[in-house]
Every structure is written in C-alpha cells, then in structure tokens.
Amino acid sequence: MSQQLNVQNLVVDLQTEQGMARAVDALHLTLQKGQTFALVGESGCGKSMTALSLLRLLPDNAVIQNGKVNLNDVDVFDLSEKQMRSIRGRRISIIFQEPSTSLNPVMTVGDQILEVIFQHTDLQAEQARKRAIEWLQKVGLPEPERRMGSYPFELSGGQLQRVMIAIALAAEPDLLIADEPTTALDVTIQAQILDLLKSLQQERGMAMLLITHDLAVVSGMADQVALMYAGQIVEVASAADFFVRPSHPYAKLLLQALPGEDLRGRQLAAIHGTVPPLTQTFTGCRFAPRCPYQTEVCTDKAVAMTALSDTHNVRCVRVHDASLQSLSLPPLLERAQATSLDHAVLLSVKNLSVTYSMGGGVLGGKKTFQAVKGVSFDIQRGQTLALVGESGCGKTTIGKSLLQLLTPQTQVTGQAILQGQDLFQLKGQALQASRKQMQIIFQNPFASLNPRMRVQEILEEGMKSLHPEWSVDQRKADLKILMDQVGLRADALDRYPHEFSGGQRQRIAIARALAVKPSLIVCDEPTSALDVSVQAQILNLLRELQDHLGVSYLFVTHNIGVVAYLADRVAVMHAGEMVEMGDASQILNNPQHAYTKSLLSAVPQLNTALS
Incomplete structure (x- = not known):
C-alpha cells in the first residue's frame, strides 16, 4: 500500500x-x-x-x-x-x-460549492450545477435544489455541517x-x-x-x-x-469516561485537572500530574516512544512495568445520595406550536413554515427530559421558544407554565426576572460568546444583571469554583473567546449558564464539541447540580450515550412532532415507533471485543 x-x-x-x-x-x-x-x-x-x-x-x-x-x-x-x-x-x-x-x-450555499467545482474541475455552467446538487443530495441535505439558493444563516447547525462536507x-x-x-x-x-x-x-x-x-x-x-x-x-x-489493548494511562482513562446506560447512577471516570499550558518547559511525562499511576521516574526526564509491536508505540516510561499492568483503573464512584425532592412538575408545556414567517413581498403574502406542531411535555424538579431527533426537527426551536429567543415574526402558541407563570405571556422586567430560573447553553459557543468581552466579563454579565444583591467577593469566589467545575484554569478568566479551542469555548458557555444558579437549564447540544474526558467532567457536574440543588434539564442532543446516562425521560421528535415519549430505559431498549427504531439503529457502537 x-x-x-x-x-x-x-x-x-x-x-x-x-x-x-x-x-x-x-x-x-x-x-x-x-x-x-x-x-x-x-x-x-x-x-x-x-x-x-x-x-x-x-x-x-x-x-x-x-x-x-x-x-x-x-x-x-x-x-x-x-x-x-x-x-x-x-x-x-x-x-x-x-x-x-x-x-x-x-454567498449562497450553491455558489460556495460551485466555486470549488469551477476552480478544480473542467465542469462548467449546468454540468457544474448538477454536480453541486448531487453532492448536497449525497450528504443528506433535504431539498438540495432549493437549498442551492439558501444562505448559511437560513440553515440549522447540522445542515451547515452537511454543506461544509459537500464543499x-x-x-x-x-x-x-x-x-x-x-x-x-x-x-x-x-x-x-x-x-x-x-x-x-x-x-x-x-x-x-x-x-x-x-x-x-x-x-x-x-x-x-x-x-x-x-x-x-x-x-x-x-x-x-x-x-x-490501550496501553497509555490516558488512553485507559478516556475509554472509561464514556457515558452509557450501564453507568447510570454512578460518576463517570473523569480525568481531573486540565491539559497543562504549552508555554511551560516540560521535563518529564506531560500527563504525569493527572495520572493515577505516576511515580518519581515519570518526571525525571523527557519520555520517548516505546515500541510494543511493529504497529503499536506508547510514550510511557512504565509501559513494561509489571506492577503497572497489574493495577486496575480507579474504581467508579457511586453518586452522592440525591437531595430529597418531591419531583413536582417544574415546567408544563401544553400544545406548543411554532410557526416561522418567511419572505413576502408585493406579489403575495408571507410564506409560513410550522417548525413545531402541538407538542406537550412536563419536566419535573431535579429530572432530565432529553429531546432527540434529526437536525431540523424542531428540538432547538422548542428550547429557544421557552426563553422567548425567537424573532418577533415567529408565532408561538400554547402554554409553558414555570413556577405558576406562563412564559409566553411575560414581557419586560417579568421576562428578565424569569431568566433567574431558566438559562440556556447554546449549541454554537463561538456565535453566542461576545468576542469583545473577556471570559470574566461574560460570566459576570448575568450575575450582575439578575443577582445585583451578590457582592463582588461572592462573584469572585463563584467564578473560581465555576472555572474548576468546567475544567478550565483560573487564568482563562482574563482571556477572550477567540483564544480558546472549540471545546474550551463550550465549557465557557456552560459556565455562563450555571453562573446565575437557575432551576431549569435548556441544554442545546452542550457536550457536542467536548472530548470524552471533559464530557465526563461536565456530565458529572450536571448530575451533581441535579442531586444537590434539584436543577432540571431540557437536554437537546443527538448523543444517545449521553441520553442513556443522564436522561430520566426521552421525547423523540420528527418533522416538528413528538412521535414517542417515555422513560429513558423504555425508549432506548424497547422503542415502539418506527422512526425511533431507525434512529437508534444508526447509533455507532464502540467495539472493544477481541478480534
């Protein structure tokens, strides 16, 4: 080869x-x-x-x-x-x-694909357009011919990713x-x-x-x-x-950090600490400060790769150490006893429908698109409802509608009762006050974090606005705790969003939602940009907050492993409608609707069996 x-x-x-x-x-x-x-x-x-x-x-x-x-x-x-x-x-x-x-x-989606085709192939005009439509079809974008004329802001996050793949x-x-x-x-x-x-x-x-x-x-x-x-x-x-046969301690810990139904009720094996700053001079193993197996020999000098076979190399000084091979990974911890909650209904949504208005002009009325169709569900105190389904099915629209974050041209009908108030009827100060109780973690942290503000200013913005009674010292103490909880170093507070990787920005977005201590958090793909070790840390944090503070989550995700680990109930969305809802174990292990069955059959499985 x-x-x-x-x-x-x-x-x-x-x-x-x-x-x-x-x-x-x-x-x-x-x-x-x-x-x-x-x-x-x-x-x-x-x-x-x-x-x-x-x-x-x-x-x-x-x-x-x-x-x-x-x-x-x-x-x-x-x-x-x-x-x-x-x-x-x-x-x-x-x-x-x-x-x-x-x-x-x-630029329209079509023009951006055509730009590549014109630059790197001999195709012209109609042939190039046909090739572009074929690629949009191959990557699963609905109505590819119509989407050729769409702009990026008109597409969902998942649809944008498909366009990027086609290009x-x-x-x-x-x-x-x-x-x-x-x-x-x-x-x-x-x-x-x-x-x-x-x-x-x-x-x-x-x-x-x-x-x-x-x-x-x-x-x-x-x-x-x-x-x-x-x-x-x-x-x-x-x-x-x-x-x-993972051989480096870091590899072993990563594989233990994966969420799943078998770990429900237990803490995931999160790797404590963070990646060290790369500005420092390293003298030994870079993973040693976080490694449960580290000894003095690990920090003596730079560590070279060791060959275990022709195709397997490991950077660990103890890889041939018999005592290391006999050590088992740190035991999984049982979760702390949950706070006694009556699990009364915190949020009750009845017959929610959301209709978008699009276009319009002198030749006719505005076109409309019904993104959510008559959806009803309850979220109990201290529990998690997971919303799953394909991109564009209405999951994120539901979350944004609850916080009144949709455009004024969007029509929202139905009820959303939180703490005795209908969220859809709130205006002005009453609406602002409700955001003490409900926050959101957005799917795209880059777009939702102000690029001109340092992390500390981003996190304090909500604290100052919604909790003016908190003192400077209290905010300062809370910020230190937040940074540690989401796996970031304290010096992150003085930096701007563009200085972080995608996963690190997501942790900042999670910290912002947690900063005002809400009772309900809409989590829109909160772990999609996170590696598994930080995902485990965040899931443990969300569980801990739920156990000790009774926080509830509306958890929008396509990660079925996270759903199996975290969710109490699951609602399956398809084309704006809720097609199935029930206890998590029931939905995941015995789905009834054909769409739910096809969704679960597509979930990739980790293969750790000996060949």
Whole structure:
C-alpha cells in the first residue's frame, strides 16, 4: 500500500499573551492510500493545529518551526502560496470544525460549492450545477435544489455541517482532513455521512485524517489511531489494538469516561485537572500530574516512544512495568445520595406550536413554515427530559421558544407554565426576572460568546444583571469554583473567546449558564464539541447540580450515550412532532415507533471485543 501522506518531526509554535506555546511537538505520522488515520485527544492538545499545518492555513500568530509534510512525492512546505491554492481543495481538502464560521455568510450555499467545482474541475455552467446538487443530495441535505439558493444563516447547525462536507468533497480530493466532521449531526445523518466517506475511500482510494473526540466513530471508521496529549502523540496503534489493548494511562482513562446506560447512577471516570499550558518547559511525562499511576521516574526526564509491536508505540516510561499492568483503573464512584425532592412538575408545556414567517413581498403574502406542531411535555424538579431527533426537527426551536429567543415574526402558541407563570405571556422586567430560573447553553459557543468581552466579563454579565444583591467577593469566589467545575484554569478568566479551542469555548458557555444558579437549564447540544474526558467532567457536574440543588434539564442532543446516562425521560421528535415519549430505559431498549427504531439503529457502537 503506497504512502499518501508522510509527516516528519512537525513542530508548530504559537505566540500567545502568556508567551510562546509549542502547539505541536515533533509529530510523526504516516497515512496510506485509502486508509483512515484517526487523531484523538483532549481539546487544546494540538489536533486542529496539526491539520491546519498540513494545509498551511495556520493563524498569523503561528509558525512552523520544523518538519516535512510529503503528499505523495511533493513536499507541501516547499510550495509557493500560488501552488498551494491548486493543492487545497483538489489534492487535500478539509472539513472544518465550525461550519458557521468557515462558510461565507454573503454567498449562497450553491455558489460556495460551485466555486470549488469551477476552480478544480473542467465542469462548467449546468454540468457544474448538477454536480453541486448531487453532492448536497449525497450528504443528506433535504431539498438540495432549493437549498442551492439558501444562505448559511437560513440553515440549522447540522445542515451547515452537511454543506461544509459537500464543499470539501466536491473536487474529490486525494486526502480529506475531517476535523470533527459529524459533531453537529444527528446519528442518522452521521451514519449516512460516514458510509459516504467509506464508499469514497473504496472507490477512489481517498486517504482520510479523521480528527474527532467520538471514540465510537473512531472504532467504526479508523484503521490507525494516534492519541495526542499536550502537543505530543502519546500512543499510536491499529484501531483494534487501541480499543482492545490501550496501553497509555490516558488512553485507559478516556475509554472509561464514556457515558452509557450501564453507568447510570454512578460518576463517570473523569480525568481531573486540565491539559497543562504549552508555554511551560516540560521535563518529564506531560500527563504525569493527572495520572493515577505516576511515580518519581515519570518526571525525571523527557519520555520517548516505546515500541510494543511493529504497529503499536506508547510514550510511557512504565509501559513494561509489571506492577503497572497489574493495577486496575480507579474504581467508579457511586453518586452522592440525591437531595430529597418531591419531583413536582417544574415546567408544563401544553400544545406548543411554532410557526416561522418567511419572505413576502408585493406579489403575495408571507410564506409560513410550522417548525413545531402541538407538542406537550412536563419536566419535573431535579429530572432530565432529553429531546432527540434529526437536525431540523424542531428540538432547538422548542428550547429557544421557552426563553422567548425567537424573532418577533415567529408565532408561538400554547402554554409553558414555570413556577405558576406562563412564559409566553411575560414581557419586560417579568421576562428578565424569569431568566433567574431558566438559562440556556447554546449549541454554537463561538456565535453566542461576545468576542469583545473577556471570559470574566461574560460570566459576570448575568450575575450582575439578575443577582445585583451578590457582592463582588461572592462573584469572585463563584467564578473560581465555576472555572474548576468546567475544567478550565483560573487564568482563562482574563482571556477572550477567540483564544480558546472549540471545546474550551463550550465549557465557557456552560459556565455562563450555571453562573446565575437557575432551576431549569435548556441544554442545546452542550457536550457536542467536548472530548470524552471533559464530557465526563461536565456530565458529572450536571448530575451533581441535579442531586444537590434539584436543577432540571431540557437536554437537546443527538448523543444517545449521553441520553442513556443522564436522561430520566426521552421525547423523540420528527418533522416538528413528538412521535414517542417515555422513560429513558423504555425508549432506548424497547422503542415502539418506527422512526425511533431507525434512529437508534444508526447509533455507532464502540467495539472493544477481541478480534
């Protein structure tokens, strides 16, 4: 099998306010033609910076200090910028992590796909348009011909991700870099996209560098897996070896952090602490401060990779230590006894319908679209209702309607009774006061965090507005606790949102919702951008708040593992309607509706069985 990509000794430095950070440190990887190589690890460990280096799309404050990147026989770092433009899109293409920031907001979806086709193929006019529509159809975008004329703001997060994938594949590249390609997608579309990528590999021998925190996706897609930590690869192995015989303590802990129904009522094995600042000088194992197995030998000197086999290498000084092999992972902790709650109904929604008005003009009245159709549900104190279903089915619309965050042109009917008040009837100060009780964690943290405000100002904004009685000292103490709870260092308070990775920004968004201590939180995909270790930390935090404070959650998600672990009840949405609702175990193990059955059958499963 011929090599498609060979990366040798890649070193990338990043200039930050805290000093020069070594974002990628002496990275080596080889990717074969037709192979999928998965790069996994915590947010901020250098995965995306590695991907951007391969395309020479690094930000202005980053510099490649060393390394070679050979694509077949071409050294990418030796090419001029003009030559790189012919490489990007045609030879190497990328699916970016945040489509809402990488798509041009003033160009239609169709024009953005056509731009790639015109640039890198011989197709013109109607043939190019036909090819663009075919790609939108392949990635599962409804009404592809109509969507050619849509602008990015008219599409949901999942639909934007599908458009981004179509653009990346339109010129049929030799190498696809997929940076969290299915993060914003529901499981049915995720399965469709992953099947599409597999079929393209088989047809064209396309190589793929898959960057993701979804280990179940990695298990089903990857041939090789490399685990990164603090800028270094700490374990690389075949997918079979990695999932069946993880050897680095970090790998073992990650696999134990995955949520599921078997862990309900117990704390997940979150990895305490955070990735160390990459501005520091390291002398030993970078994972040692967080490792339950660390000894003095781990911090003595730099740790080199150790070969366990021809295809399995690990960066751990104790990997051959018999005492380490005999140690079991730290035991899973039972959850603290829940606060005694009467589980009375906190929020009661009756016959909720939401209709959007679109367009209009002199030739006719406005068009309307009913996004939510007569939905009813209750959320009890201290319990979690999970809303699941495909992208665009109305899940997020329900959450935003409860907080009156929809446009004035949107018509909302029905009732939403919270603490004896109908939320849809509240205005002015009464509406503001209700937000002490109810907050939201938005799906896209980049768009929902003010880029001109430091993190401390973002978090204090709600505290000052909704709880003016809190003193400066109380706010300061709460902020320190919040940072620790969501897995961020205290110095994050002095930085701006753009200085963080996608997963770190999501933690800030979660901290903002928690800051005012509400009784109900609408969680719109709150863990979709998080790696599994931080996801475990956040889920443990949400459980703890629920147990001790009686917080309730309306949890919008496509992660069925999270639903199985966290939800008390599940409601399944399809085309604006609620097609099935019941206890979580009942829905997940014995679904009755055909749509629910198809949804659950598409969920990727982690394969840790010996082959």
